[in-house]
Amino acid sequence: MSPQAKKQENKILILATETCAYPGADSVGQAHSTYPSNTYILRVRAPVLFPESFYFDCFKKGISGIIVMSCGEECPYEGAFTAMAKKLDGVYKKMKEMELDLKRLRLTAICTVCNRSFLNEVNQMDKLVRELGPPQFKK
Template sequence: MSGAPGGGKILILATDSCAYPGANSVGQAHSPYPANTYILRVRSPALFPERFYLDCFRKGIGGILIMSCGEECPYEGAYKALARRVDAAYQLMKAHGLDIRRLRLTAICTVCNRAFLKEVNDMNALLEEIGPPEFRDAA
């Protein structure tokens, strides 16, 4: 496993019904992924307010992957609410001069090993390229 020394940590919000079992299957397969990755098992990422993401970036998280069930979410309307929340988070990020590529919403199923690894490796490569987040005061 390699990490991104200059890019920062990657936080993954993984839904307990889809993405977390997918991440677990990656671990069971002993597939390597960057060591700067931290997985948080969540019931539904739609529960996190927009400011949560800004707070994470302020505290040293370089990138956030929201791995959800997508349209297959067991909670009615949660995925659409999550998509709206991420759009609102993007607007806050822009206001603070943050590259919106630092936050990514993706659907990961229980056996999506390749997709999980691709998302993590892509985010790691992006963070190596753009470095740690730098804030500016909102306009």
């Protein structure tokens, strides 16, 4: 019998687009390449869906790092990538104000077979959140 689950620190949320990055993560699985288990991949159609507040809420709820894995310029929704990137600029600005380390939020393009980039991103973020610990809010 498995012992009682432990509360996990330093969770990383990954927003992965269903056409590129999510199958990319599956491809990493197919290769049986291990990566830290504090990663939670949400399948999204286009990350433009998320308002700036979503990211702060996540940090407030206790998520330590967020990686937006998009299709980049290959985004099937015309204009969505640029709109989303612009939104993230706003998020960064506010993160600065809130004195949150900007590295906690990463925007990257991952394709369906980008195993190496995926692992790089995840491992880097894991290293980072282990160093930084959970986000601290001034207020």
